[in-house]
Every structure is written in C-alpha cells, then in structure tokens.
Amino acid sequence: MDHMDKQHPQILLTASEMGEADKAAVQAGVPAMELMAAAGKAVADAVLERWSRCRVLVLCGPGNNGGDGFVVAQFLLSAGWPVRLAFWGSVETLSAEAAYFYQAWQGEIEAFATDLLDQTDLVIDAMFGAGLTRSLEGKPRDMVDAIIKRKMPVCAIDVPSGVDGTTGAAFGLVAPAELTVTFFRKKPGHLLFPGRGLCGKLVVADIGIPAPVLDELNLHTWENSPELWYREYPWPRLDGHKFHRGHAVVFGGENMTGASRLTARAAMRMGAGLVTLAVPIKVWAIYATAMTCVMVTKLEQSQEAEDFEELLLDPRHNAIVVGPGAGLAGFERIRTRKIVLAALATNRPTVLDADGLSAFADDPKILFEAINGPCVMTPHEGEFARLFPDINEEHAGDKLRRARLAAKLSAAVVILKGADTVIASPDGRAIINSNAPADLATGGSGDVLAGFIVGLLAQGFEPFYAAAAAVWMHGEAACEVGAGLIAEDLPDHLPKVLTAFKKQYYTD
Numbered sequence: 001m002d003h004m005d006k007q008h009p010q011i012l013l014t015a016s017e018m019g020e021a022d023k024a025a026v027q028a029g030v031p032a033m034e035l036m037a038a039a040g041k042a043v044a045d046a047v048l049e050r051w052s053r054c055r056v057l058v059l060c061g062p063g064n065n066g067g068d069g070f071v072v073a074q075f076l077l078s079a080g081w082p083v084r085l086a087f088w089g090s091v092e093t094l095s096a097e098a099a100y101f102y103q104a105w106q107g108e109i110e111a112f113a114t115d116l117l118d119q120t121d122l123v124i125d126a127m128f129g130a131g132l133t134r135s136l137e138g139k140p141r142d143m144v145d146a147i148i149k150r151k152m153p154v155c156a157i158d159v160p161s162g163v164d165g166t167t168g169a170a171f172g173l174v175a176p177a178e179l180t181v182t183f184f185r186k187k188p189g190h191l192l193f194p195g196r197g198l199c200g201k202l203v204v205a206d207i208g209i210p211a212p213v214l215d216e217l218n219l220h221t222w223e224n225s226p227e228l229w230y231r232e233y234p235w236p237r238l239d240g241h242k243f244h245r246g247h248a249v250v251f252g253g254e255n256m257t258g259a260s261r262l263t264a265r266a267a268m269r270m271g272a273g274l275v276t277l278a279v280p281i282k283v284w285a286i287y288a289t290a291m292t293c294v295m296v297t298k299l300e301q302s303q304e305a306e307d308f309e310e311l312l313l314d315p316r317h318n319a320i321v322v323g324p325g326a327g328l329a330g331f332e333r334i335r336t337r338k339i340v341l342a343a344l345a346t347n348r349p350t351v352l353d354a355d356g357l358s359a360f361a362d363d364p365k366i367l368f369e370a371i372n373g374p375c376v377m378t379p380h381e382g383e384f385a386r387l388f389p390d391i392n393e394e395h396a397g398d399k400l401r402r403a404r405l406a407a408k409l410s411a412a413v414v415i416l417k418g419a420d421t422v423i424a425s426p427d428g429r430a431i432i433n434s435n436a437p438a439d440l441a442t443g444g445s446g447d448v449l450a451g452f453i454v455g456l457l458a459q460g461f462e463p464f465y466a467a468a469a470a471v472w473m474h475g476e477a478a479c480e481v482g483a484g485l486i487a488e489d490l491p492d493h494l495p496k497v498l499t500a501f502k503k504q505y506y507t508d
C-alpha cells in the first residue's frame with residue numbers, strides 16, 4: 001500500500017482535488033498568476049509542436065480556463081501566427097489572474113459568433129475546464145455545434161469543454177479535440193469514456209505546482225501502471241519449486257467448456273505452480289483431452305458441489321476461480337451458486353466472474369454476506385447491473401464511483417471491465433486501466449483475465465494488486481498480439497509481457 005504514493009505521476013485528481021492542489025501551491029508561494037502563465041505557455045508550446053502556422057481562433061470562457069486561453073493567444077501571436085480571440089463572459093467576474101491576461105492580450109476581443117469559424121484553421125477550446133457540471137447553453141453551445149458540424153481541428157485546454165474531468169461524462173454536445181493539454185496530473189475524466197474518446201492525444205504539462213502539496217490531500221485514485229505494484233510482485237524464488245507458486249483450482253461447467261479451459265491455461269501462464277480444473281464427470285473426457293499441463297479432476301454426478309468442497313479440504317489449493325462457463329441453465333444455476341459458496345467458505349483468495357456472479361442476480365445479498373475472505377469480482381457492465389442495480393441506477397455515468405461503492409458493499413475487490421476498466425478496493429482506493437486495446441472486445445478475453453488474476457493470487461499476491469497487475473498484463477498481452485486477436489492468443493503472448501516486465505522492474 002505504501003507504494004501507492006500520493007505524489008506518483010499516476011495519481012489522478014478530481015476537479016476539486018486539483019483546486020485544492022492549486023490552492024496549496026499558492027500557499028506554498030507559487031503565485032496563481034505564474035500558474036496561469038505556465039499553463040498557457042504549455043498549451044502554446046504543444047500547439048507549436050503539433051501544428052504548423054495557421055489561422056487560430058481562441059475561444060475563451062468566463063473562468064480560469066478562459067484565462068489560460070488569453071495566455072495561449074498572446075504566445076501564438078508573438079510567435080507570428082494569425083490569432084483571433086473570442087470571449088464569452090464578463091470582465092467583472094474574471095479572477096484577478098484571468099483579468100490580468102485579458103488586459104495583456106494585444107489583439108481584439110470579439111464576441112462568440114459561429115461565422116468566426118469561416119476564417120479559422122484551428123480552434124483553441126478555452127471555454128470550460130474540468131470542473132464543469134452542466135451542459136453548455138446559448139452561444140458556447142452554438143459554437144460547439146458549429147465546430148462539430150465543420151469537423152474543425154481542436155486543441156482543448158484541460159478538457160474538451162463539456163467533459164466532466166472527474167467522471168469523464170459528457171454534458172450535452174462536446175467538440176472532440178485532437179489534442180488536450182492538462183496540467184500537473186491527469187484527471188479521471190481523461191481516462192474514462194466518453195471523456196477519453198473526446199480528448200484525442202493527451203499531454204500533461206508541469207506548471208510549477210510542487211508535488212509535495214499532494215501529501216496533504218486525501219487522494220485515492222491512480223492510473224494503472226506497474227509503478228503502483230511491482231515492488232510487491234511475487235517474483236519466482238531462485239530456489240523455488242512448483243509448490244512455492246501455489247495451486248489454483250478452476251471450476252469448469254458442462255456447456256461452455258472452452259471458457260474455463262482458457263481460464264486454467266491463463267493461470268498456468270501467469271505462473272501458478274499447479275492448476276486443477278474440477279469438472280462434472282460427464283464432460284471430464286472433453287476437458288482431459290484438451291489440457292496438458294493443467295490437471296483435470298472429476299466431480300461426481302449430482303454431488304459436484306460436495307466433491308468440490310472436498311477437493312478444497314486440501315489447504316494447498318490456495319486460490320479458486322468460479323464463473324467462466326460455470327453454467328446458469330436450469331439446475332446449473334443452483335450448482336454454480338453452491339460451488340461459489342463452497343469456494344468463499346474457505347476464505348481463500350477467490351475470483352468470481354461471469355456465471356459465478358450472474359447466478360446471484362436474484363439475491364446478491366447472499367453472495368455479499370458469504371464474502372469474508374480475499375475476493376476479486378470481475379463483472380462486465382451487464383453482470384454489474386445484475387448484482388448492483390441500485391448503485392448502477394443512482395450513479396449512472398460515474399463508473400469510478402459505481403465500482404468503488406460496489407467494492408465497499410460487497411467487501412470484494414471489484415474489477416468493472418470495459419475499455420476503461422476500473423479496479424476498486426473496499427478501502428476506497430481505485431485504479432483506472434488505460435493500456436487495453438479495443439481488440440480485447442472478443443469472446444473469451446474475460447475468461448483469460450480471470451485466469452491471470454487467480455494465477456497471481458495463487459502466488460500470494462495481495463488481491464488489489466493482483467487485480468491491477470492482471471488487468472495491466474492482459475492489456476499488454478493484447479497489444480503484443482495486435483489486430484486479429486482471439487482469446488487463446490492472450491495466455492500465449494503473456495511470456496513476452498512477463499519477460500519485458502521482469503527486465504524493467506526486477507531487482508534482487
């Protein structure tokens with residue numbers, strides 16, 4: 001836990017946390033004026049680097065986002081670019097620093113009008129920042145509408161106006177940016193959809209806020225990176241043997257037999273010393289012929305759950321996964337529930353995925369009450385809605401909060417999957433993943449993820465870190481495979497990912 005440092009470059013700041021950091025910086029002696037000057041310069045530098053000289057329109061809003069816009073405009077003008085500036089707001093309500101840069105702007109100040117776009121090649125969106133909580137209306141809205149219709153290139157300051165920096169939600173219309181320049185640290189809304197898709201390339205600029213100001217804040221959100229968890233990673237011991245690396249147990253069902261096979265193979269690849277697939281006797285042959293390094297064990301007809309319990313009496317079976325292909329049709333639902341409850345009763349690290357979650361849709365409380373040990377749940381949005389309908393409704397549009405509340409309610413680490421997977425701990429910490437390519441949207445990739453997690457749990461990795469590490473490795477493996485990825489490829493590309501990871505992070 002100690003390594004999830006608040007000063008980490010991976011820490012993410014909500015709009016109000018950014019405000020607090022800003023205040024603390026000013027108290028520490030960095031003038032607000034200097035912060036704004038540095039912010040505007042950083043944006044201008046990023047524009048000069050990305051675009052060649054062209055006609056720029058800077059759209060300034062009523063707050064400090066607009067203040068940054070005045071600075072950018074002046075820098076670009078001084079660099080010899082043709083710049084026009086339009087302001088929507090009132091001079092009287094500008095902050096002292098924004099008012100200063102308003103005065104310092106050497107060009108004309110025009111009113112918002114969409115025909116300004118006729119003579120424009122590049123728009124600088126300095127209308128609203130990350131703290132916006134309602135839709136744009138009136139002139140700013142008309143402007144955004146026109147920018148979208150004309151498909152104009154946009155550089156956004158802090159966030160594309162209309163995106164909530166804290167949640168990534170979009171209020172009404174938002175003009176997508178090609179480049180977004182934000183300050184000091186990323187905000188969750190840069191990583192969560194739809195915000196992430198509207199930011200284009202994201203640049204984080206240092207504007208002189210001293211990192212130690214973060215120590216005083218109560219921060220608990222990070223962008224996923226090995227930096228957060230590599231120090232705790234269960235590296236194989238030089239003198240180790242397979243029993244040092246744990247023994248994962250995977251339950252496999254009768255119909256979707258591929259799912260748990262993917263899970264079992266993924267657990268082996270992740271480094272579990274041994275993996276046992278426990279399956280109903282009538283499908284045993286199917287599994288046994290398909291698996292090689294994975295052991296396949298039989299569960300007797302109509303007493304599968306009891307046999308599963310018996311298997312778990314052996315304390316060397318130190319991590320369990322139930323869900324992929326477990327089955328929900330007819331009697332299978334009851335069996336899946338029993339198997340899940342048997343796993344949870346051991347209080348050993350358990351991963352619940354897919355059917356292992358959906359089997360409790362009628363009464364999720366039974367599941368939550370049974371969770372008394374380390375547990376990682378991996379719902380996709382559909383499964384999440386089944387287990388946490390109230391949280392889902394009440395906090396629609398706020399994935400980070402939904403995952404956090406679900407983790408708290410269930411006392412499990414919750415991995416809310418998707419293109420912007422969130423990993424939440426019951427203690428309130430959360431990590432947003434950002435390395436997963438869209439190629440992962442393919443059947444079976446979630447089953448592989450469940451296997452990666454259990455593989456790390458078997459080796460003794462703490463569940464929150466195991467969850468974050470597995471999600472990151474999953475994304476890296478998918479990047480290794482590239483386009484055309486099928487789920488089978490993921491475990492088989494993991495060795496390259498693990499090797500590169502070890503090369504960069506292992507220290508004896």
Ligand SMILES: NC(=O)C1=CN([C@@H]2O[C@H](COP(=O)(O)OP(=O)(O)OC[C@H]3O[C@@H](n4cnc5c(N)ncnc54)[C@H](O)[C@@H]3O)[C@@H](O)[C@H]2O)[C@@H](O)CC1
Nearest residue numbers: 022035036039063064065066068128129130134135136158
């Ligand atoms: N450390 C920092 O926090 C720094 C922040 N800076 C800039 O400051 C910005 C934040 O400034 P502000 O807090 O002033 O926020 P904004 O610039 O987003 O402006 C908020 C203002 O707009 C009004 N408003 C909000 N929603 C509206 C709507 N839908 N329609 C009409 N008016 C609306 C609010 O009442 C408020 O007056 C950041 O995005 C960034 O660009 C930079 O100057 C550098 C330093």
Ligand SMILES: Nc1ncnc2c1ncn2[C@@H]1O[C@H](COP(=O)(O)OP(=O)(O)O)[C@@H](O)[C@H]1O
Nearest residue numbers: 417418419436437438440441443444445446447
């Ligand atoms: N567009 C996307 N970009 C990145 N990752 C994605 C995307 N869509 C899905 N994923 C990831 O792929 C996996 C899919 O899991 P899941 O929905 O359980 O599928 P399945 O049940 O077929 O295995 C999850 O890890 C999810 O985060």
Ligand SMILES: [K+]
Nearest residue numbers: 125128159161
């Ligand atoms: K903006």
